[in-house]
Amino acid sequence: MERLPALQACLLAGCLCNDTRLKSKDNGQWEVVGGEQGESMTILLSVLLNRELPILVIQVLWLNMINSITMTVPLSFEPSTGREMTRPPRDPDANLLSPRLLQRILLVSVFNWILIFGVFEYI
Numbered sequence: 001m002e003r004l005p006a007l008q009a010c011l012l013a014g015c016l017c018n019d020t021r022l023k024s025k026d027n028g029q030w031e032v033v034g035g036e037q038g039e040s041m042t043i044l045l046s047v048l049l050n051r052e053l054p055i056l057v058i059q060v061l062w063l064n065m066i067n068s069i070t071m072t073v074p075l076s077f078e079p080s081t082g083r084e085m086t087r088p089p090r091d092p093d094a095n096l097l098s099p100r101l102l103q104r105i106l107l108v109s110v111f112n113w114i115l116i117f118g119v120f121e122y123i
Contacts, residue, residue: 015084034105035067038112045113054120 039060046053097105 012085015087016080018090019080019084034108035112036064037105037109038116039063041109041113042116054116 039055042055043053043060045051
């Protein structure tokens with residue numbers, strides 16, 4: 001019985017994490033993943049095509065840091081609703097990434113890749 005409060009706290013933390021994940025899905029947080037994929041595609045294709053890198057590694061790190069901090073830190077300070085433990089658990093067979101979300105990530109990746117190469121070729 002002495003482990004019950006610890007178990008309850010763990011369940012509450014899991015519910016809060018799931019709520020944050022759902023909020024981030026609705027608020028465009030997954031575009032960060034698309035941006036990172038676009039940067040990765042840029043570097044990979046530059047190496048495969050034996051071209052000069054259009055973006056420096058330090059620029060990729062800086063972009064990732066700025067994007068991640070500005071988009072995820074506000075979520076960590078959002079208060080809980082207080083109803084987390086009354087909702088039913090999520091379906092364990094449900095996908096974390098829906099097909100629509102994967103499509104958005106791919107679209108942002110390709111857009112980011114085109115933008116990076118376009119600016120590099122233009123300048």
